Amino acid sequence: xxxxxxxxxxxxxxxxxxxxxxxxxxxxxxxxxxxxxxxxxxxxxxxxxxxxxxxxxxxxxxxxxxxxxxxxxxxxxxxxxxxxxxxxxxxxxxxxxxxxxxxxxxxxxxxxxxxxxxxxxxxxxxxxxxxxxxxxxxxxxxxxxxxxxxxxxxxxxxxxxxxxxxxxxxxxxxxxxxxxxxxxxxxxxxxxxxxxxxxxxxxxxxxxxxxxxxxxxxxxxxxxxxxxxxxxxxxxxxxxxxxxxxxxxxxxxxxxxxxxxxxxxxxxxxxxxxxxxxxxxxxxxxxxxxxxxxxxxxxxxxxxxxxxxxxxxxxxxxxxxxxxxxxxxxxxxxxxxxxxxxxxxxxxxxxxxxxx
Ligand code: MRU
Numbered sequence: 148x149x150x151x152x153x154x155x156x157x158x159x160x161x162x163x164x165x166x167x168x169x170x171x172x173x174x175x176x177x178x179x180x181x182x183x184x185x186x187x188x189x190x191x192x193x194x195x196x197x198x199x200x201x202x203x204x205x206x207x208x209x210x211x212x213x214x215x216x217x218x219x220x221x222x223x224x225x226x227x228x229x230x231x232x233x234x235x236x237x238x239x240x241x242x243x244x245x246x247x248x249x250x251x252x253x254x255x256x257x258x259x260x261x262x263x264x265x266x267x268x269x270x271x272x273x274x275x276x277x278x279x280x281x282x283x284x285x286x287x288x289x290x291x292x293x294x295x296x297x298x299x300x301x302x303x304x305x306x307x308x309x310x311x312x313x314x315x316x317x318x319x320x321x322x323x324x325x326x327x328x329x330x331x332x333x334x335x336x337x338x339x340x341x342x343x344x345x346x347x348x349x350x351x352x353x354x355x356x357x358x359x360x361x362x363x364x365x366x367x368x369x370x371x372x373x374x375x376x377x378x379x380x381x382x383x384x385x386x387x388x389x390x391x392x393x394x395x396x397x398x399x400x401x402x403x404x405x406x407x408x409x410x411x412x413x414x415x416x417x418x419x420x421x422x423x424x425x426x427x428x429x430x431x432x433x434x435x436x437x438x439x440x441x442x443x444x445x446x447x448x449x450x451x452x453x454x455x456x457x458x459x460x461x462x463x464x465x466x467x468x469x470x471x472x473x474x475x476x477x478x479x480x481x482x483x484x485x486x487x488x489x490x491x492x493x494x495x496x497x498x499x500x501x502x503x
Contacts (some may be wrong), residue, residue, distance in 0.1 A: 174317020314390025399436025
């Protein structure tokens with residue numbers, strides 16, 4: 148990780164993940180993101196199954212946050228039924244975000260596997276993720292300024308970013324990945340504006356990104372996913388930036404469903420399309436995005452999201468939760484280790500390393 152050259156940005160909003168108490172008797176407190184922005188409710192996870200459920204139902208979501216939660220879940224396993232069954236079970240909660248498997252693998256390497264040693268490692272994963280977000284923000288803001296040279300003193304037009312889903316503080320241990328340059332720009336007094344895609348069907352952009360950016364005082368404008376093309380066409384956006392759930396060795400990147408069409412449209416309009424993700428999101432064991440497992444979600448998330456039926460009963464559905472953006476559509480991938488540009492196997496390897 149490179150050194151940051153600025154004061155860390157404080158993590159905005161309610162804490163999404165927190166360990167409460169000691170290693171032997173403590174528990175995991177998670178912000179229940181399913182009820183945001185209307186309610187701020189915390190879940191007390193005192194066993195492995197409650198962490199599994201929280202990941203599965205998206206109470207905790209976002210690739211890095213899933214990994215951190217699973218790491219703490221392993222501590223609960225060591226407290227109760229045993230580490231191995233806990234690690235094995237947690238790995239079945241969601242298939243796409245590789246940070247889940249990365250964090251569990253890190254926990255497996257802890258010796259001795261006492262609750263104390265495991266809790267130290269889970270806390271390290273959590274704090275390192277926060278540091279990675281800060282570094283990503285530094286690299287991202289530098290890159291964005293390079294892509295769009297704009298003399299600071301004379302420029303009053305806000306830097307305008309469009310993002311999809313929530314790759315923010317709620318999705319990580321820190322200030323987010325795609326959101327980190329937004330928070331950093333705000334801290335440095337740069338005018339910044341964000342268009343947030345609402346992100347069908349579970350509305351992470353509307354419920355979470357608009358909530359966290361708005362609460363932090365960042366100028367955020369909510370649009371429906373299908374409006375993004377028109378917003379790009381109207382020339383309102385300088386850069387599109389998203390997170391990722393799993394990035395293959397060649398730079399193909401899986402992210403929330405709806406990201407790929409955004410990348411296609413950004414290319415059509417000659418607007419840079421950036422992916423921001425920590426090294427823990429790379430899966431160097433797979434050559435390209437075709438091998439990324441794509442989670443399929445329940446039909447009800449499309450037909451009766453948030454309790455209101457919006458489709459005929461019995462209608463056939465297909466609900467992939469993620470899509471894969473091919474490397475050739477990605478202008479750059481920003482990691483805590485530096486910027487991958489152009490995006491190809493060689494550059495991924497040189498920035499992230501052959502094994503991570
Ligand atoms: O289904 P979700 O809400 O877990 O999907 C989250 C995303 O796709 C994020 O963009 C990704 O995990 C990156 S979070 C820094």
